[in-house]
Amino acid sequence: MRFLDVKTDFAFKKVFGSERSKPLLINFLNAILDYTGEYAITDLTIIDPYQAPAIKGMKDTFVDVKAILANGSTVIIEMQVLNVEGFEKRVLYNAAKTYAAQLDKGEQYSLLNPVIALTFVDFIMFPEQRETLSRYKLLETQTLTHYSDDIELIFIELPKFTLSLDDLNNIHDKWIYFVKNAGKLDYIPDALMVEASINEAFGIANEAGLTKAELEAQEKRHDFIRLQRGSIEKALHDGLLKGRTEGLVAGRAEGATEKALEIARNLLDVLDDATIARKTGLTEAEIKALR
Template identity: 30%
Template sequence: MAFISRFINPFTDYGFKRLFGTEANKDLLIDFLNQLLPQKHQITDLQYARNECIGVNELDRKAVFDLYCVSQNGDRFIVELQKARQVYFRDRSIFYSSFPIQEQGQVGNWNFKLASVYTVAVLDFVLTANADVINTVQLKDQHNEVFYDKLTYIYMEMPKFTKTEDQLETQSDKWLYLFKHLPDLQERPEQLQERIFHRLFEAAEVANFDRAERDRYEQSLKSYRDLQNVLSFAEMDGIEKGIEEGITQGIEKGIQQGIQLGIEQGVQQGIEQGVQLGIGKGIEQGVQQGIEQGSYLATARIIQNALDKGFSVAQVASLVDLPVEAIEKFINK
């Protein structure tokens, strides 16, 4: 049996939906979202909607959200938990946000007025190059002025959050701290004594689960840990490949520098300059081919390890952001 901490892990599918996806815990989701939203879009109540959206016809690709809800004034909220980086994650965010926009279309005489759509994603990886934990994205013009304020993407990049309990200042800080440290806590922190956090700790305490709930959580926790193992292996494998490629490139650069030194000394200058250009071009092509091959091999290793861990074809396809057909083709090969 897997080790179970006192409080639930919110990065498991079951943990996230238990804390934020049930009618009984709706107040937790409202308080969490309100820390991220502007004052004009603060939520007083919301309704959970179907988390599966289809396109115009049955042949269109569908979108399955972790959580999808509508506030009291009609604003739409997609709330996503993303445990692993995907190659086209930004594209996926844009694609998913198109469904709450399309569903607002009306038949007949309609003036195209839309309610606001928010995509809120809690990420267990780093998406952007800046140091901000919370990144808010909107459509802007060439003067950096907001062109359209009804479509907003909010990304919470949890690896960037490093505050300790004593450094928590805002309600937003406290939510971030809980997302990152909840499964590691043995007691309720002194800094988190607000009523809403008492509600969260009650909902998150594994001892309060019945047998069926505990079984579902254990299975979800096992899947999460298996995924982390697959990603860790892929990362270590990538580092090893990177070291090998780095050594090769270092040798090649050393040769190039040696040739350049000879050129500076005037020994057969014209011939050596030609050799240098040829080697430089060959290195660029070789490095590019090595990068492409390394990327393919890394993806193949992730697929194979995930399959070995017992992930389904659909789960593997979602992990590497490839069509199911591509995974099946990989298995057949």
């Protein structure tokens, strides 16, 4: 068997964004957000994640999956593979626009319901934090008391998730493992097969059940990602070569080293230490020190 790479936006929406996915998405969100007991999600409505601008001149924005929970809260879920400029602001913009779009002119602010932006990223966003999952809300900076829970930003950094199949002890970890690794598997591991919802997710992601058009759409997303990553590596190579040349012309080897360090700093959130070291000629210890 071959499965879709759930880290692409096409596959992520295919697995989690259809009406068939509703029970699966409920299980997924309860596990990822750690909603249990009275806070557990019991029902939701999956809606078209395309957000048309409500005001002329506002930017169009896209998210991979969007759902309204039974309690009125909205969850917008996005999968991001490449660390593009302005991405952090885009996440906040999507959440803020979704929050504001709930009201028509003249309606009371008390009608506003919470918005949760759940974002999976395939790169390191917060190098100072060790945890895979991080949550952000509006807080008072000295006492850390909550101002409002109405907008919550939740990030899951997949490179930080390093558990093996044998180390998966709960449904939360199993779902993250599925998202990160489904595209690399050629069978459903027993540790995941015992979870009915994850087993169903594998069924949706099975390439054998896809149409030719769907397979082509998936491959186009892979091509785009490969091209973007190739552009990053070319920029790295060209910049490093220029730095070395300038260093030789000036008769100072430190010129090339400084250029390599500058390039490495710009790639800390894009590539891992070993790749940066290989491309720049720096040691992994030097890359780690930069972080």
